[in-house]
Amino acid sequence: MLxxxxxxxxxxxxxxxxxxxxxxxxxxxxxxxxAYGEPRMTQDVDLVLDPERVPAVKDEFLAxxxxxxxxxSDSTAAQAIASGKMFQLLDIEQVIxxxxxxxxxxxxxxxxxxRMELFPGVELPIVARQDAALSKLIWVEHxxxxxxxxxxxxxxxxxxDERSSVRSKAGEMGLTxxxxxxxxxxxxxxx
Numbered sequence: 001m002l003x004x005x006x007x008x009x010x011x012x013x014x015x016x017x018x019x020x021x022x023x024x025x026x027x028x029x030x031x032x033x034x035a036y037g038e039p040r041m042t043q044d045v046d047l048v049l050d051p052e053r054v055p056a057v058k059d060e061f062l063a064x065x066x067x068x069x070x071x072x073s074d075s076t077a078a079q080a081i082a083s084g085k086m087f088q089l090l091d092i093e094q095v096i097x098x099x100x101x102x103x104x105x106x107x108x109x110x111x112x113x114x115r116m117e118l119f120p121g122v123e124l125p126i127v128a129r130q131d132a133a134l135s136k137l138i139w140v141e142h143x144x145x146x147x148x149x150x151x152x153x154x155x156x157x158x159x160x161d162e163r164s165s166v167r168s169k170a171g172e173m174g175l176t177x178x179x180x181x182x183x184x185x186x187x188x189x190x191x
Contacts, residue, residue, distance in 0.1 A: 007031070007045050008119050010091040014047070014098065015124065017064045021057045024050040026113040026125040029099070030150075032132045035116055037153025044097040048127065050110060051084050051103045069093050105138060106131045106169075129158055130165040137166075137175055140182060148182050155183070 029046025080087035084103040136151035
């Protein structure tokens with residue numbers, strides 16, 4: 001696992017390719033938890049890519065990724081792009097894994113992205129706080145234990161409007177009880 005700063009060379013390479021093809025994206029996952037919550041180590045970088053643009057430039061995009069030094073399975077990537085799923089890249093030089101999601105887990109999330117300085121002097125688009133919290137809630141529903149703490153830490157700095165938005169959307173998704181359960185959990189053990 002790496003501190004978030006360790007991902008900068010890999011992200012720089014990937015962002016260059018994304019911008020070359022005018023592919024909208026934002027960071028999500030563990031780096032989001034670091035940006036909104038608390039410093040922690042993470043194993044990879046997760047990005048959401050525009051599910052409309054990527055299929056339109058698929059072949060050229062995949063060729064540019066390979067030329068930039070990313071390793072991936074052509075057939076797996078092509079299938080993921082066609083079906084709106086996730087595929088993985090490996091930055092061969094840095095030995096860093098990236099998960100590229102060619103879909104929005106939260107409808108409209110790319111439109112609500114914000115730019116944030118994640119590394120000194122480097123601003124990148126990142127998922128909005130309320131969408132980050134909702135995605136963590138969905139990952140908890142699918143069994144992610146780490147996402148429970150991430151969700152609580154993301155909401156620590158949330159505005160009342162952001163908290164209300166998360167609660168409202170959680171209700172629409174039938175996840176209010178899970179949200180309340182997670183928010184009631186303690187983060188530290190009493191010894």
